[in-house]
Amino acid sequence: MNQTRRQVMQIGAGAAAMGVAATAGLMPNIALAADAPGWNAPLFEAKSFADVAKIWGATPTESTDVSIIGPDIAENGAVVPVGVKSNAAGTTALGIVVEKNPTSLVAQFNMTDASVPNVATRIKMAQTSNVYAVAKVGDKLLYTKKEIKVTLGGCGG
Structure with a gap:
């Protein structure tokens, strides 16, 4: 030309x-997440919900104060919309844990007293799995879970 x-x-x-x-x-x-203040690399390397709870130093308890919003069936595991909400007073962090992902913790949101503990994002899922919505309240982890079925590859392609 x-x-x-x-x-x-x-x-x-x-x-x-x-x-x-x-x-x-x-x-x-x-901008790299690893450079962010308060980044906890071992937390995002955890392989299970129990490992996440241990690193957070809290006892997990199933609770109706935490809710999860997500599809029953995700057409594409690469972009699964998930929302987490906590009605518990004193929520300092929200998390999303996917049981069968290579690294279980897929998102963590730190809260302040001025924050409304209600978040929504899109996550990547390797396969059909339980998804945990987690709220850190003091020394407890309140959680609820939901199975989301994946019909098209996510983390694995």
């Missing part, structure tokens, strides 16, 4: 502007 002189000059000017921005420190940096 033949380019006009004007197009070549525009491309060159754009590249020069990017070079100046990069050397001036104006280019965005990559």
Whole structure:
């Protein structure tokens, strides 16, 4: 494809502007979860709900104060919509644990007193599994679970 002189000059000017921005420190940096304050790597390496509870240092108790919203059948395991809500006063964290995923804890949301403990996200599921909605309240873990069936590959492809 033949380019006009004007197009070549525009491309060159754009590249020069990017070079100046990069050397001036104006280019965005990559944000990594591992760099976040309070990141707990062993928590996201846990292989089961029991391991997550042990690392959180809390006793798991099934409770109606925690609810989970999600489909009965997920058409695509790569994007499963899940919501977690806690009605328990003093909730400091919400979590989503997928029993049969390679790493069980798929999401953790830290709460403050000003937060409403109600979150929604999309998760990746390897296969049909129980999904736990977890709320950390003091030294207890309140949870409820729901089986979500996956019909198309998620974590494994």
